[in-house]
Amino acid sequence: xxxxxxxxxxxxxxxxxxxxxxxxxxxxxxxxxxxxxxxxxxxxxxxxxxxxxxxxxxxxxxxxxxxxxxxxxxxxxxxxxxxxxxxxxxxxxxxxxxxxxxxxx
Amino acid sequence: xxxxxxxxxxxxxxxxxxxxxxxxxxxxxxxxxxxxxxxxxxxxxxxxxxxxxxxxxxxxxxxxxxxxxxxxxxxxxxxxxxxxxxxxxxxxxxxxxxxxxxxxxxxxxxxxxxxxxxxxxxxxxxxxxxxxxxxxxxxxxxxxxxxxxxxxxxxxxxxxxxxxxxxxxxxxxxxxxxxxxxxxxxxxxxxxxxxxxxxxxxxxxxxxxxxxxxxxxxxxxxxxxxxxxxxxxxxxxxxxxxxxxxxxxxxxxxxxxxxxxxxxxxxxxxxxxxxxxxxxxxxxxxxxxxxxxxxxxxxxxxxxxxxxxxxxxxxxxxxxxxxxxxxxxxxxxxxxxxxxxxxxxxxxxxxxxxxxxxxxxxxxxxxx
Numbered sequence: 168x169x170x171x172x173x174x175x176x177x178x179x180x181x182x183x184x185x186x187x188x189x190x191x192x193x194x195x196x197x198x199x200x201x202x203x204x205x206x207x208x209x210x211x212x213x214x215x216x217x218x219x220x221x222x223x224x225x226x227x228x229x230x231x232x233x234x235x236x237x238x239x240x241x242x243x244x245x246x247x248x249x250x251x252x253x254x255x256x257x258x259x260x261x262x263x264x265x266x267x268x269x270x271x272x
Numbered sequence: 273x274x275x276x277x278x279x280x281x282x283x284x285x286x287x288x289x290x291x292x293x294x295x296x297x298x299x300x301x302x303x304x305x306x307x308x309x310x311x312x313x314x315x316x317x318x319x320x321x322x323x324x325x326x327x328x329x330x331x332x333x334x335x336x337x338x339x340x341x342x343x344x345x346x347x348x349x350x351x352x353x354x355x356x357x358x359x360x361x362x363x364x365x366x367x368x369x370x371x372x373x374x375x376x377x378x379x380x381x382x383x384x385x386x387x388x389x390x391x392x393x394x395x396x397x398x399x400x401x402x403x404x405x406x407x408x409x410x411x412x413x414x415x416x417x418x419x420x421x422x423x424x425x426x427x428x429x430x431x432x433x434x435x436x437x438x439x440x441x442x443x444x445x446x447x448x449x450x451x452x453x454x455x456x457x458x459x460x461x462x463x464x465x466x467x468x469x470x471x472x473x474x475x476x477x478x479x480x481x482x483x484x485x486x487x488x489x490x491x492x493x494x495x496x497x498x499x500x501x502x503x504x505x506x507x508x509x510x511x512x513x514x515x516x517x518x519x520x521x522x523x524x525x526x527x528x529x530x531x532x533x534x535x536x537x538x539x540x541x542x543x544x545x546x547x548x549x550x551x552x553x554x555x556x557x558x559x560x561x562x563x564x565x566x567x568x569x570x571x572x573x574x575x576x577x578x579x580x581x582x583x584x585x586x587x588x589x590x591x592x593x594x595x596x597x598x599x600x601x602x603x604x605x606x607x608x609x610x611x612x613x614x615x616x617x618x619x620x621x622x623x624x625x626x627x628x629x630x631x632x633x634x635x636x637x638x639x640x
Contacts, residue, residue, distance in 0.1 A: 170620065188565075225558075
């Protein structure tokens with residue numbers, strides 16, 4: 168199992184969700200965050216924004232769904248401009264369902 | 273009766289005085305507490321901040337143990353017996369729990385009989401010869417000698433080694449133990465004769481000095497076994513003088529437990545984690561859903577989901593691997609509503625490659 172953390176533009180949320188749902192991935196957690204990348208925020212005229220509002224989406228997916236999920240997020244989040252976001256993937260060693268107490272394989 | 277023992281007149285004040293018991297005499301001023309099963313053992317530890325924590329036997333079992341061959345000296349009755357203790361070094365336990373007292377403060381140790389207690393200064397507590405013993409001469413500590421958990425303070429009079437330890441409390445000033453209240457030795461120091469016989473010297477440091485011998489705490493890379501648990505192999509030993517104290521340092525493996533829970537279980541989960549000795553975590557409110565795609569109302573099934581994302585409480589807990597199964601069990605127990613309805617949450621476990629405490633630059637398991 169893998170944990171995917173994607174940091175995307177807030178305005179692309181609907182599109183990313185639509186792509187993920189089309190791939191059959193419904194389970195996710197989302198958190199509004201503030202972040203910045205290599206550009207150190209954004210400068211609009213004389214006003215500079217050190218951090219920008221972003222949306223972090225966390226998905227826990229099976230091995231076989233992992234590439235599908237990354238592709239769906241990429242397709243949904245893409246605007247071809249700096250600031251589209253990042254996707255981080257991490258290995259999950261164990262997972263449990265609290266209601267049933269079962270370990271998920 | 274053993275040779276040399278001189279019972280004073282007040283021996284009949286003792287509830288239990290058996291001078292022929294093996295491997296050493298049994299002396300108890302008060303009736304011993306009722307026996308406990310190992311899984312019922314709870315050690316109540318509280319620092320000066322006033323937040324008591326209940327430490328379970330399985331957690332104590334995870335801590336490294338040392339063997340110590342020292343005499344137990346009963347100056348009042350004029351006997352001593354050299355025995356081999358095995359247990360958790362008290363300074364290791366307190367630093368593991370991050371419990372401390374004022375630099376010139378004291379700790380009190382309470383017997384489970386709810387009557388007897390004794391105090392030790394911070395320097396005495398931090399001496400590496402002081403153990404919370406679980407074994408005596410290679411066998412689990414018998415009930416008569418304070419089992420399952422007793423204090424061992426070899427460099428003070430025997431009465432300071434509190435039997436059936438149930439609670440440890442930090443104090444700013446001397447709590448004045450039971451024995452002193454009965455008008456006996458104020459500090460429990462041994463007289464010259466005993467000190468000379470065993471070369472036992474109390475810690476000489478001034479209040480607030482670091483301990484005489486620094487002991488490294490090793491986190492065992494072993495899963496928690498249910499009590500009564502088989503003993504873990506001993507990695508370090510100390511001789512009677514407390515010299516050559518060095519435990520093998522093991523690579524401590526850290527795990528991140530991610531739990532996504534119902535928001536109304538936040539406080540219950542916090543309390544349950546604290547009772548299990550897990551005090552540090554990060555939590556925040558998130559929006560989430562599972563395969564049900566959110567919440568739908570029963571009346572309008574055709575309409576699809578009504579609420580796409582539900583508020584959830586997100587916990588991120590980084591702990592040593594040895595405590596992983598305990599943490600998962602605690603979270604499960606606190607969050608299972610038991611009504612069979614979906615939405616109780618999920619627990620995920622990830623590896624943590626490294627950790628640093630920013631204030632002190634401690635690395636890995638030390639940083640947690």
